Amino acid sequence: MDFLNKLLGIDPNYIIIGLIALFFSLEQLTKTRFSFKDRMKHLFQNGLFQIVLVGLNFFFVSFQVFLIDWLNGQQIGLLYLISLPLWAKILISVVLYDLTAYWIHRGTHKIPLLWRFHRVHHSDTSMDSSTVFRFHPMELILVFGLGNIVTAFLFGTDVLSMALYYFILYIFFFFEHANLNYPNWLNFTLGLIFVMPDQHRVHHQQDQFYTDSNYADIFIIWDRVFGTYKTMNANKMKYGLAEFDSDNKQKFFYLLKSPFIHTQPIKHEQKDRK
Template sequence: MEVINFILGIDPNYIIIGLLAIFFTLEQVLDNPFQFKKRGKHFLHNLLLQISFFLMNLFFLSVLISAIEWLNVQEIGLLYLVELPDWLRLLLGVLLFDFSTYWLHRASHKVPFLWRLHRVHHSDSSMDSTTTFRFHPVELAVVYQAGNIAAAAVFGLDVTTLALYYFIVYIFFFLEHSNLNYPNWLNKTLGLIFVMPDHHRVHHHQEQFYTDSNFADIFILWDRLFGTFKLIPVNQMKYGLVEFEKDEQQTFWYLMKSPFIDIERRTDKS
């Protein structure tokens, strides 16, 4: 627990900056499975989305923490019905936050308004490590924070567990989105339990049949259990959404306003 407390004591912004520096640098010096131009502009527009989320979350993060701490004081949630050692409660908590996020992510592909927000992430036709930042700030600061509060209320989860979950999930996010070549054996070993980059690349495939799959962030077990797991070779993948292929639709300002624009969802170029 001392190691975990030390990790959670680090400013999460430093962790995110460090991960970005590592993975973005690796993308420049190693071979990439996908080649694309204008990486500087791509970096800038995705970074602006992250900054917008950071500013919005200054308020919503305090609401999140206050709400979960109140739930904990009232001992609301299933885990309060049993006595568990701290390490097991922490492990189960990470599993349950990931389980809850799986279902919220899945709903984001089915509920029209949630998809309007979530398609900002899927609109990226040139996925790399900065795609980790490519979320509409309303989705992250409002929808997902509300989901975290709901998960805490149902399962009895605390802020420490949530912090550990996000520490782990950001590592997975950078692994999953980075434009790097990964060994195929990962899919048949660690990929039996955990989300591997090739799994998440399928999720970013332009064809909706594949976009609506592999919803998990950390544990691919959820997709395997609930029938949403799919895998295809990396060289068959094409990222993005057909309705977002124009250059002006890849800009920060367009992505910010896009949830409030009627854009027909298309699965082909016809």
């Protein structure tokens, strides 16, 4: 547990900087699956979202930790009804945080108001490792941040397990979004339980039929169990949202205000769907 505490004591910003440096460098040094231009400009535009989020998180993370600690102090949640070893409680808590995130993520696609914010992430027409940053700050704080508090309220999960969940999540996020070639065998082995890049790429396909699938962040098993799992030939992928497919709609300031702008979705022909 001492090692875990030291590992999770590392500033998350350092972890994120290390991961973006690693994956973005690999994207420039290796032959990637999809060819995109203006990579540094793309990194800069997406990186601005992370800068804003870091500033806002300074206040909200403290509030989030305070509430979860208070809930734990009151022994509220299902995990307080059973006796478990600490390691088991931590692992189960990580799974529960991911399960809650699955349903919240699914909700951001189905509830029009939430979709207005979440579509900022999906609007990226050239997905790479920097797309990890491309979330509207209000979505991460008010939707997914409050989701962590709800998870603690329902299940009795704690701050330590939440920190471990995010440590794992950061790795998966960069792994899933990076514009890299991965071996196909991953989809048929680890991809039975965990989210693999080809599976998450389906989620970023421009056709909304595929966009509304593969919601899981870490455990793809949620999509398999709840009927939202879809596959698609990776060579036919076209990222983003058709209604955002122009240079002026890919800029930071436009995307920041885009939830408050009505944008009519562009429908796709219903062919070659599975």
